[in-house]
Amino acid sequence: MAPKIFIDGEHGTTGLQIRTRMAGRRDVELLSIPEAERRNAAMREDMLNGADIAILCLPDDASKEAVQMVSANNNVRVIDTSTAFRVNPGWAYGFAEMDKQQADKIAAARFVANPGCYPTGAIGLIRPLRAAGILPDGYPVTVNAVSGYTGGGKQMIAQMENPDHPDAITAPHFLYGLPLTHKHVPEMTVHGLLDRAPIFSPSVGKFAQGMIVQVPLHLDDLAEGTTMESIHAALVAHYAGQDIVTVVPLAESKALPRVNAIELEGKDTMKLFVFGTPGASQVNLVALLDNLGKGASGAAVQNMDLMLAS
Ligand SMILES: NC(=O)C1=CN([C@@H]2O[C@H](COP(=O)(O)OP(=O)(O)OC[C@H]3O[C@@H](n4cnc5c(N)ncnc54)[C@H](OP(=O)(O)O)[C@@H]3O)[C@@H](O)[C@H]2O)C=CC1
Ligand SMILES: CC(=O)N[C@@H](CCC(=O)OP(=O)(O)O)C(=O)O
Incomplete structure (x- = not known):
């Protein structure tokens, strides 16, 4: 019998994109609730408990409630x-390429926390350098990023797309998270293996899907002898053996006049770049992804497949 999958929140932004990715799959059976009943707690509880894997695409509080609903059901x-x-x-952290052992941890887990979109980029750049001893304790890491507006879910999509929305946003690009207490900072710190919380400055652009995450670094404050080339080599070594996170060759990045935030729209992969000038004292590490691809729905389907294969 095909394993049963229930997407709680299937009519929201992340849930819909998971459904799209599952369309046509015959190896799983999708359990579904009509849109009008999406907040019917009794119906959700039934569906959740009838699933082999429940994928929660809900706000935090509703996710906590859903987990309560299945806490006694080990199936x-x-x-x-x-x-x-x-x-x-x-919980297993659902970033399969984060470490060599992480895919196995996800495959064996009962509870998997899918990463945030910004943390996927930031951790993807930072963790390999911490693991290799390149980024020292106490380094003041900064993370600057721009996301497509679908990152803000149904509400932000309406604000950006509907000029008659009472809180319509007309800015083509805006900064937010200005108090520097964004909910992704703990996750970047813990899974980035940082001993000091990064300063995280997110922003949104007037495009639906895509994301650029930047981590600029001063080489003379890193481990002695670190160069642009040695950082690149550490990233390449960390991501060897898989094809979802790729490290762009230095010669290729050098030839780029710009990075396009929507280049990976609709894709479930992530590209990492090391920018700078050979011999100079600064580099800019850049991650490029789709906030709804490797940043959310694509990663959720990848994690589901790992769990189903175990
Ligand atoms: N969008 C993105 O790029 C990313 C999103 N995420 C996370 O994914 C989760 C879902 O976000 P997103 O899809 O963007 O949000 P949306 O607002 O687009 O969708 C959320 C869905 O959950 C439903 N919902 C809300 N509260 C309840 C409830 N109490 N019971 C049942 N259903 C409920 C909503 O219904 P209703 O329409 O009635 O509100 C809606 O269908 C969030 O935790 C978000 O942080 C993670 C990474 C990236
Ligand atoms: C543009 C925008 O608003 N983005 C969201 C993050 C999207 C995301 O990653 O959601 P999770 O927190 O569930 O991971 C935000 O900043 O809150």
Whole structure:
């Protein structure tokens, strides 16, 4: 019998994109609730408990409620796309390429926390350098990023696309998270293996899907002898053996006049770049992804497949 999958929040932005990715798959059976009943708690509880894997695409509070609903039922495994459990040690962090062992941890887990979109880029750049001893304790890491507006879910999509919305946003690009307390900072710190929280400055652009995450670094404050080339080599070594996270060759990045935030729209991969001038004292590390691809729905489907294969 095909394993049963229930996407709680299937009519929201992340849920819909998971459904699209699952369309036509015959190896799983999708359980579904009509859109009008999406907040019917009794119906959701039934569906959640009838699933082999429940994928939660809900706000944090609703995710916590859903986990409560299946807590006594060991037959149900959970992938949560919210922020609620990402630094909870009882949950496997769903970034399969983060470490060589992570895919196996996800495959064996009952509870998997899907990463945030910005943290996928930031951790993807930072963690290999911490693991290789290149980025020292206490380094003041900064993370600057721009996201497509679908990152803000149904509400932000309406604000950006409907000029008659009472809170319509007309800015083509805006900064937010100005108090520097964004909900992704703990996750970047823990899974980036940082001993000091990064300064995280997110922004949104007037495009639906795409994301650029930047981590600029001063080479003379890194481990002695670190160069642009040695950082690139550490990233290449970290991501060897898989094809979802790729490290762009230095010669290729050198030839680029710009990075296009929507280049990976609709794709579930992530590209990492090391920019700078050979011999100079600064580099800019850049991650390029789709906030709804490797940043959310694509990663959720990848994690589901890892869990189904175990
Ligand atoms: N969008 C993105 O790029 C990313 C999103 N995420 C995370 O994914 C999760 C979902 O986000 P997103 O899809 O963007 O949000 P949306 O607002 O687009 O969708 C959320 C869905 O959940 C439903 N919902 C809300 N509260 C409840 C409830 N109490 N019971 C049942 N259903 C409920 C909503 O219904 P209704 O229409 O009635 O509100 C809606 O269908 C969030 O935790 C978000 O942080 C993670 C990474 C990236
Ligand atoms: C543009 C925008 O608003 N983005 C969202 C993050 C999207 C995302 O990654 O959601 P999770 O927190 O569930 O991971 C934000 O900044 O809150």
